[in-house]
Amino acid sequence: MTETMDQKHSRWAKRLRENQGIRSLMEDLGKQTGHPDEIPLGGGNPAHIPEAEAVFHETFANLTKDPAFRSLLGDYQAPIGNDHFREIAAESLSSHLGANLRKENIAFFNGSQNAYSYLLNLHSGIMADGSFKKILLPIVPEYIGYADQTISEGVFVANPPNVIQTGKNRFRYELNKSSFDLTDVGVLAISRPTNPTGNVMNLSDLEWMEGKTKEQNIPILIDLAYGNPFPNLIGKEDPIHFGEGRTLSLSFSKIGLPGVRLGIVISNEETIEILSSFAAVGNLAVGNLGVFMMEQLFQKNLLSQLSANILRPFYESRRDFALEQFTLAFQKMGVAFEIHDPMGGFFLWIRFPKLSISNHQLYHLCKDKRLFIVSGHYFFPGLNTDFSHTKECIRLTYCRKEEELARGAQILAEIVASHQAKSE
Numbered sequence: 001m002t003e004t005m006d007q008k009h010s011r012w013a014k015r016l017r018e019n020q021g022i023r024s025l026m027e028d029l030g031k032q033t034g035h036p037d038e039i040p041l042g043g044g045n046p047a048h049i050p051e052a053e054a055v056f057h058e059t060f061a062n063l064t065k066d067p068a069f070r071s072l073l074g075d076y077q078a079p080i081g082n083d084h085f086r087e088i089a090a091e092s093l094s095s096h097l098g099a100n101l102r103k104e105n106i107a108f109f110n111g112s113q114n115a116y117s118y119l120l121n122l123h124s125g126i127m128a129d130g131s132f133k134k135i136l137l138p139i140v141p142e143y144i145g146y147a148d149q150t151i152s153e154g155v156f157v158a159n160p161p162n163v164i165q166t167g168k169n170r171f172r173y174e175l176n177k178s179s180f181d182l183t184d185v186g187v188l189a190i191s192r193p194t195n196p197t198g199n200v201m202n203l204s205d206l207e208w209m210e211g212k213t214k215e216q217n218i219p220i221l222i223d224l225a226y227g228n229p230f231p232n233l234i235g236k237e238d239p240i241h242f243g244e245g246r247t248l249s250l251s252f253s254k255i256g257l258p259g260v261r262l263g264i265v266i267s268n269e270e271t272i273e274i275l276s277s278f279a280a281v282g283n284l285a286v287g288n289l290g291v292f293m294m295e296q297l298f299q300k301n302l303l304s305q306l307s308a309n310i311l312r313p314f315y316e317s318r319r320d321f322a323l324e325q326f327t328l329a330f331q332k333m334g335v336a337f338e339i340h341d342p343m344g345g346f347f348l349w350i351r352f353p354k355l356s357i358s359n360h361q362l363y364h365l366c367k368d369k370r371l372f373i374v375s376g377h378y379f380f381p382g383l384n385t386d387f388s389h390t391k392e393c394i395r396l397t398y399c400r401k402e403e404e405l406a407r408g409a410q411i412l413a414e415i416v417a418s419h420q421a422k423s424e
Contacts, residue, residue, distance in 0.1 A: 012151055039408040041396040042372035044195070044346060045258065047318065051310045052256045059296050072288045079279035080265075080272065081108035085291045089264060092298040096229035097248065097266065098241030104269040105242075108286040109279065112225055112251040112263030116189075117149045118278040119221055119247065119265070123187035125152030133186025134382075138209060139173055141349070141379030141393070143195045143223065156382030157185070163389075169327065171351070172341045173197060175205045182216055191223035193234060193344030196379050196395035200227075200237040200343040214245055219271075225251040226345040232307040233315055233344040242266050252290055254346070255303065255311065262290025315346065315399075322348060322398035322405050329409035333417040342398075349376070351393045356421040358391050365419070371411045 063069060080086075086103035094101045109115035124135045135150070140158040147156065159180055161173035188209065193200045206220075213220060228239035231254050242248055247267040252260055265275065279286070297303050319342055326348065330337045340349040355362065363375040376393030383390065396412075398405060 011153070015153060016148055037370045039371045039400070039404050039411070041398075041400060041404070041408050042374045043397065044253075045397070045399060046254055046256045046346070047314065047399040049256060049310060049314050052306060055297075055302055055306060056257060056293070059293050059302075062296060063292055068292065072292050075288070076285040077108075077288060077291065078276075079283065079285055080276045081106070081286050081291055085295060088295055088298055092301075093229070093250075093264075093266065096239075096304075099243065101242065101266065104272060105266055107265040107267070107272045107275045107279070108291055109263040109265065109275075110283060110287050110290075111253065111261040112223065112249045112265075113145050114261070114283070115249055115263045115265050115275075116146065116221070116223070118275055118282070119249075120146065120149050120155075120187070120189065121151055122271070122274060122278070123219060123221075124150055124155040127186070132184065134184050136182065136185045136188045137382060138180065138188055138190055139175055139194070139199070139201070140381075140383050141173075141194075141196055141376060141389070142189070142381070143191045144374070144378045146189060147378070147381035157181075158380060158382035158384075160383060160385050160387055166341055169330075169338050170341055171338050173199055175201070175209070177208065180209070180212070182212060182218060185216075185218055187218060188213060188220040189223070190220070191225065192240060193226045195223075195226065195345055196347050196374070196376070197340040197349040198342035198345040198347055199340065200234050203238050203240075206240075210245060217245075219245055219247055221247050221249070223249050225249070225254050230303040230307045231255050231311040231315075233312060233346075235343040237343065244268075247271060252294070255306065257290070257293070260290040260293060261287055262294060264294075318398050318402075318405075319348075321402055322409075325406050325409040326350070326412070329413035330416075333413040335413050335416045335420060337416075346397050346399050347395050348398060349393060349395055351389060352416050352420070353388070353392055354421045355392055355416065355419060357419045359394050362394065362415065362419070365415050366412060369411050369415070371408050373412070 063072060083103055085108065086106040089106045090101040090103050120135055124133050127133055134155050134157045137156065137158045139161045159176055162176045164172045164174050166172050190201060210220065222240055224240060226233045228234055240248065247265065250264040252262040323339065323342070336352065336354040338351040338353065342348055358377070360375040360377055363373055366373050374395040376395060377390050380390045
């Protein structure tokens with residue numbers, strides 16, 4: 001009897017090959033050809049902002065002249081970074097995160113995605129005492145990249161959100177406290193701002209959750225890839241600080257450096273020590289380029305200036321332009337739509353309540369027109385209740401050029417209008 005491909009591999013490998021949202025998203029990014037008709041509104045690439053890129057170019061150029069350049073290219077670091085770099089990060093981040101951090105609170109990884117593959121598995125699956133712990137997503141939709149990172153199956157459980165109408169064609173997801181359940185939960189995971197919706201959880205809701213989790217010694221992972229202290233795309237909401245029970249993660253990708261693959265984890269000493277063991281096995285060592293650039297950016301306090309003076313104004317302006325373009329295009333074509341209040345991040349989360357096809361089918365129709373978006377059905381891992389938004393929503397980035405956003409809005413509006421259920 002001939003074995004199928006799946007029979008020859010692990011159950012984990014089989015699961016990774018099935019309907020993986022993050023792979024689809026990243027392959028769309030990698031396969032784009034640069035054709036003039038292509039409109040890549042799907043991926044999470046940051047915008048190419050000349051003023052920001054000038055800072056990075058100067059930083060990189062300084063490294064090539066530094067005597068440490070030999071070490072950058074020719075030496076391994078420790079698994080989660082050498083003590084020197086961890087001390088620099090602890091000193092710089094202490095004031096931003098409202099805590100007296102030490103190097104023992106800091107770990108570097110090859111991107112925050114890499115860090116979460118360890119953090120999620122650290123707190124979920126079969127525990128040392130034989131129990132089985134799950135990962136609670138307090139508000140879905142939530143980041144597409146979490147869903148396939150766990151070795152154990154069936155570990156995600158999602159808390160369905162409250163949907164609050166905030167204005168004409170606008171809404172917001174809020175924490176549903178009545179359905180919040182910590183049974184068999186080993187860890188909570190949230191992104192702030194949330195990818196995909198741009199939601200920024202208010203601190204009162206976070207503190208309410210912590211009142212529940214601390215009773216059971218359940219940690220909370222808070223992904224700050226788009227949040228404070230950099231690029232600090234959090235609108236008018238208060239910043240997150242480090243504290244007991246919280247593990248924070250930062251990323252250099254969203255400041256404009258996705259290619260250097262640097263993620264920073266801030267946590268308690270025990271968690272950092274365990275992560276070092278994970279990293280040694282999985283990576284050997286963190287890459288050098290990111291931490292060498294970080295040293296210069298932190299010592300000159302460049303990231304605070306960059307975030308306040310360049311990144312945040314740019315993204316807020318581009319967000320407002322995108323909102324205007326998509327709203328006008330939908331109204332012109334008679335499309336029924338709602339947009340989640342984009343409080344921060346890079347994305348618009350759009351619901352089409354009268355869509356007669358699924359959002360995944362809409363994704364393929366758009367792709368046929370060289371318009372790349374992301375189907376929203378990927379962003380609800382662990383949700384076991386019927387929720388119409390899982391089939392009606394899409395995510396698109398507003399980091400692209402204004403002409404691409406305008407053309408993308410027109411194409412999307414035309415496609416949705418032709419696949420919209422007729423009113424009775």
